[in-house]
Amino acid sequence: MCEPLTLCHILGFKFKFYQEPNEETPKSLYHIAAALLHHNLIELEDLYVHLMPLDVTIIEEHKREISEAKQIARKLVMVVLPSDKSEDREKEKEKEEEKFEKPPDNQKLGLLEALLKIGDWQHAQSIMDQMPSFYSASHKTIALALCQLVHLTVEPLYRRVGVPKGARGSAMLALRNSRAPRPAETFEDLRKDTFSMLSYLGPHLSHDPILFAKIVRLGKAFMKEYQSDSRPEVKDKMEILLSCFLSIADQVLLPSLSLMECNACMSEELWGLFKLFPYHHRYRLYGQWKNETYSSHPLLVKVKAQTVERAKYIMKRLTKENVKQSGRQIGKLSHSNPTILFDYMLSQIQWYDNLIVPVVDSLKFLTSLNYDVLAYCIIEALANPEKEKMKHDDTTISSWLQSLASLCGAVFRKYPIELAGLLQYVTNQLKAGKSFDLLILKEVVQKMAGIEITDEMTSEQLEAMTGGEQLKAEGGYFGQIRNTKKSSQRLKDALLDHELALPLCLLMAQQRNGVVFLEGGEKHLKLVGHLYDQCHDTLVQFGGFLASNLSTEDYIKRVPSIDVLCNQFHTPHDAAFFLSRPMYAHQILSKYDELKKAEKGNRQQQKVHKYMSACEQVMTPVHEAVVSLHPARVWDDLRPQFYATFWSLTMYDLAVPHSAYDREVNKLKAQIKAIEDNPEIPLNKKKKEKERCTALQEKLQEEEKKQMDHVQRVLHRLKLEKDNWLLAKSTKNETITKFLQLCLFPRCIFSSIDAVYCARFVELVHQQKTPNFCTLLCYDRVFSAIIYTVASCTENESHRYGRFLCCMLETVTRWHSNRTTYEKECVNYPGFLTIFRATGFDGGNKADQLDYENFRHVVHKWHYMLTKASVHCLETGDYTHIRNILIVLTKILPCYPKVLNLGQALECRVHKICLEEKDKRPDLYALAMGYSGRLKSQKVHMVPENEFHHKDQQARSATPASQQNGPGSAGKPAASSVKTEEGQLDDDKSQGTVKPVNKANSAAAKVATSNGNGAVISTKAVKERDEKEKSGKEKKEKKEKALGSTPETKAENRREKQRDERLGKEERVAREGKEKTPKTDREKVKPEEKINKEDKVKAGNGDATELSRERDVIKESKSKEKGDRSAAAATLKSPTPRSDSVESERDHKRRKIDSHSSPSHSSSVKPEHSLPLHIQQP
Incomplete structure (x- = not known):
């Protein structure tokens, strides 16, 4: 037998013979060579050198193929004009014909094929290793x-x-x-x-x-x-x-x-x-497939270019009308190359948001793998680092992000796509302190669960939201919640399976403050407010979804206790109670059902007793847990039981929306009648629809009955607990301050339902005759100074705060408009006491109660303070102040303004805003124009001031032609029959809360008329005023003796007496000098009078302020005589004028007195009518 080398040379000579052009190596030669290699008769290294082409030639050919493929891909993506297309195609065909020449056989590949067919993998692998990747397999x-x-x-x-x-x-x-x-x-x-x-x-x-x-x-x-x-x-x-x-x-x-x-x-x-x-393994594979695989092989390069070209063709022709036909083409294209197709489609959607609806409808022909790839492509597009998520003005979120968020909601709702990756992406973004992508979660929850979050709800929708889940679904949202059961179940499963429910809630709650304090310095204030609102609204929406879709066991298992949420996870208190509230309701209900089954009894008293027992078992640990949330001094005024009760209840617990239930039931009845009267509906469908409506109607009626029983139990519980809510360890004012700071204000801006709840809760505490709760102080503190709250609100919070004020004003207006209602709901109630005692309470003492006429004076004072605050915000020129106050004013328009001159003042300022902002800030202009139009339509319901509240008779006799006074007038008289006392609430302590005044009669002589005649202080009027002041002091001294003889009271009375005598003496000297001084000399005395009045202002005397207001009214009257209609509103002087001119020293000092920097939402500005209360602090 020949030597192996000799056999190898013979084979090499045969292979060399067939290497000429147009020659084909016979397959038998390959098989012989493969067999010899397989039986080790020759060595592969010896034969390999005789085979053609060379390895260098193969590598060059492979590189050339890749470059040609890339060139073809570039040509496919290039935009070619129609006239040039035919010429280019002809040139390409000519080039291909010139290049066409049959290449010589690749003998190495022929030998490789023969080796593979006989199964000699070792030799075949050696040959393949000498070639570029995938060259041989191509x-x-x-x-x-x-x-x-x-x-x-x-x-x-x-x-x-x-x-x-x-x-x-x-x-x-x-x-x-x-x-x-x-x-x-x-x-x-x-x-x-x-x-x-x-x-x-x-x-x-x-x-x-x-x-x-x-x-x-x-x-x-x-x-x-x-x-x-x-x-x-x-x-x-x-x-x-x-x-x-x-x-x-x-x-x-x-x-x-x-x-x-x-x-x-x-x-x-x-x-x-x-x-x-796991989804992270899948997404890694998709990322490699999309970004690297298509560039590794010439064939894949060409396929990518062809897919993009085909995708462009389909997307150009995609409309709502041809969704089905285009959808089939998209489906065929997506089976093989989904990453390339979806990447192009998403890029088009980011530019043209009107493509979202037809694209979503056209995706119904995709496979399950394609849907999963689509989810990855969406996440990759959202995480694209090259795209800015803010617009160039840095005040709004980019439109491409909004388009992708809308697409996410629509796609994930309609098709069974796994949500874990998207939810984890949002979670990771929140961990990194980025809140832009919360827009995606908001859209997904809204579309998949049907839960909307908006502050533009109608009153009917808001009323429906206070009912049960069925009523919420039927009447609480703009769109009917239909066919969301499967999609909401998929969302719930994704959250629970990947343990993302609680982390998302906690991260959103923490991110609210992060938006302001961590990101706020770098972003525009308008964008910061928008991001805060988006974060807060998504938290409310997401928490509502969990509460309504998770079972009791799942919810309790995942949400920790309130002290753990606040102290360990650093969750803000309002968000922590929002998350815990459904848990308390579930626990109380389950415990109540357990007690009912254990002891069978149908009597109402037994049921209430069991409900109280269930509440006590569930809420006692909560009462103990909330103690650690605030300093110990807080609990000197509020008891933890009261604090926990306020934060754990909802509107569902306090009232039954009967009208909302009736409205929805009537709709269903009308729907049944319409179905019966429609002859075009088939009988089987008609029967099915009628059964659905009837079943829904029964569900609503059953839900209403269930809520009625629940509300009765809750009200009975509150009635039994109210005596232990508030302690009398400090003043009523401090108690109200802590109630506002820790309870009312944080919750009233949390959601629209919470805004209504806060107003209703205050009214309920009043109706329950809760000891140590002063309703008047509470309302006064809410209405007296809204500037600070309005200035610190975001846009959505302004909507909620305005709704809260509107609900509070509705209650006040109801009491103000009817004496019978007031006497029934307010007289003999401890909340309307005008004397505060440290111990004891005699609700039946009519002398201690605020009568109806004085209450009307107080309501006018509150309206005045609202007007003053509104004018101040409108005149600051600050975007946030103007926007927020216009939103608040729009919300409270049904109840304010009711007085004609106050409405005129607002109308003048708003008209000025319309003129100034028309070309500067269009959004403010739109708000101002909208409010201005609605304000004009409400003008027919406004009344003159003398119809809103009765003025003092002496003031009318002094100014017989007087009409309503503007908000800047000197003062308004209170009823002379009510005992008043100056300084009974210290300004430094109360910071502008309810202020008793004994100058009502003296101020009456100074009231300026609005018909152009300025009031002149006559000698007779001055003497009458002095006599009344003297008699008032005597009465006050007698009253002080009767009220108490403690050293502190005596010292306080002595200081007040000395101050009154000193101020009265200075006024009498000034008046006598004015009467004795000739006209020519009187002008010389004016600077001295100015200095004296400024000293009085510094000493805290309110007369200087009232005299300045009197001069403002006189100016207003004169301007009216000249026909200046806008001067009627000019009497409202803003503490911060819009102009940049240097203000006078006197105006500066007056503003120091008329404003304060207290953070507790109170006011120290003395209005036209101070509250005529006789208050003795404990």
Whole structure:
């Protein structure tokens, strides 16, 4: 037998003969060479040098193919004018014809094919290693030969674990070859040769879809075994195999799918494997597929360009009318190359948001794998670092982000796409302190669960939101909640399965403050407010979704106690109680049902007793937990029981919206009648719709009855608990301050329902005759100074705060408009006492009560203070002040203004805003114009001041032609029959709360008329005033003796007496000097009078302020005589004028007195009418 080298030279000579152009090497020669190599008769290294082409030539050819593919791809993406298209195509054909020449045979590939067919994998692998990646497999014959070898290798294992039940197939015979790969019996055997052969195949596994399906099914079988086998000894081996399968999916399966033209079956088969991977593994594979795979092979480069070109063609023609036809084309294109298609579609949606609806409708022909890829592409588009999430003005969120958020909500609701990745993305963004992407979560919850968050709710919707879940669904939202059961269940499952419910809530609650304090310095104030509102609204929406969809056990299991939320997770108190509130309601209800089953009794008294017992068992730990939330001094005024009760109840617990239930029931009845009267509806459908409406009607009626029973139990509980709510350890004013600071103000701006709840709770505490709660002080503190609250609100908070004020004003207006109602609901109530005592309470003492006429004076004072605050905000020129006060004024328009001159003052200022902001700030102009129009329509309901409250008779006789006074007038008289006392609430302590005054009669002589005649202080009027002051002092001294003789009281009375005498003496000297001084000398005395009056202002005397207001009214009267209509509103002087001119020293000092910097939402400005209360602090 010849030497191996001699055989090799002979074969080399034969191969050399067939290397001439247009010569074809016979296959028999390849088979002989392969057989000789297989039996070790020749060496591959000796034969390889005789084969053509050279390795350098192969590498150059591979590079040329890649560059040509990229060039073709660039041409496909280029925009070519129609006239040039035909010429370019002709030139390309000519070039191709010139280049066409049959290349010589690649003898190395021929030998490789022969080796693979006989199963000599070792020699074949050596040849493939000499070539570029996937070069050899790019030839179909070699790819098919390699696929056949893989078939034989995996056959035993596939027959054991991969064949579907009921499937039949012919078994493949193994190669009888010592050099052939060993057939795989276990998953571990796949690591030896199978995975290696597949990696050489790469994307060219597409030539054999059957082998593709086998590999996928083997992967599914392995994943099931991997998930079920938890033995620690095999854990490392299983992890290695998992990594191998992931590599095969990345390098072989996904690229091969790209080269399979429109094979939906393979896409679904592959999803059967991919759905067993965690979503982060899947998304990593999709990222590799989209961003790297398409640039690794010439064929994939061309496929990517062709897919983009086809996608452009479809998207250009996509409309609402041809959704079905275009949807089928999108489906076919997406089966093989979903990443490229969706990337282009999302880029178009970011530019044109009107494509969202037709695109969503056209996605119904996608496979499950395509939907999962779509979710990844959306997340990748959201996380694109090259795109700014703010517009160039840095005040609003970019439109592309809003478009993607809308698409997310629509797509995830309509199609069964896994939500875990998107929810985790939002969570990670919140962890990083970024709140822009909360817009996505808001859209997803709104679309999938049907829960809307808006502050533009109508009164009917707001009323429906205070009822049960069924009433909320029917009448509480703008759109009817239909067919959201499945989508909301999918959202709930995604949150619970991945433990994201509580982390999202806590991160959103913490991010609210992060928006202001961590990001606020870098962003525009308008954007900061918008982000804060978005974060807060999403928290409320998301918390409402969890409360309504999670079971009691799931909710209690995941939400920690209130002290853990606040102290450990640093959750703000309002958000912590918002999250805990449903838990308390669930616990009380379940405990109540448990007690009812244990002791059967139908009597109402027994039921109430059981309900009280359930409340006590559930809320006692809460009462103990809230003590750690605030300093110990807080609980000197408020008891933890009162604090927890306020924060744990909702409007559902306090009142039943009967009219809302009736309204929805009547709608359903009308709907049934319309169905019966419609002859076009088929009988079976008619019957089905009637049954649905009837069932819904019964559900609403049952829900109403259930809520009625619940409200009765809650009110009875509050009635029993009220005596222990408030302690009398400090003044009423301090108690009200803490109630406002810790309870009322934080919650009234939390949501629209909470705003209504706060107003209703104050009224309820008053109606329950709660000891130590002063209703008058509470209302006075709310209305007296709203500037600070309005200035610190965001846009949405302004809506809620305005709604809260409107509800408070509704109650006040009801009492003001009817004496019978006032006497029934306010007289003999402790909240309307005008004398505060440290101990004891005599609600029946009429002398201690505020009578109806004086209450009307007080209401006018509150309206005046609202006007003054509104004018101040409108005249600051600050965007936030103007926007917020216009929103608040719009909300309270049904109840304010009711006095004609106050409405005129507002109308003048708002008209000025319209003129100034028309070209500067269009959003302010729109708000001002809207309010101005609605204010004019309300003018017919306004009344003159003398009809709103009765003036003092002496003031009328002094100014017989007087009409209503402007807000800047000197003063308004209180009823002379009511005992008054100056300084009974210290200004420094009360900071502008209810202020008793004894100057009502003296101020009456100074009231200026609005008909142009200025009031002149006559000698007779001065004497009468002096006599009344003297008699008032005597009465006051007698009253002080009767009230108490403690050293502190005596010292206080002595100081007040000395101050009154000193001020009275200075006034009398000034008047006498004025009367004795001639006209020429009187002008010289004016500077001295000015200095004296400024001294009085510094000393805290209110007369100087009232005299200045009198001069303002006189100016107003004179301006009216000249026909200046706008001067009627000019009497309102803002503490901060709009102009930048230097203000006078006197105005500066007056403003110091008329304003304060207290953060407790109070006012020290003395209005026209001070509250005529006789108050003795404990």
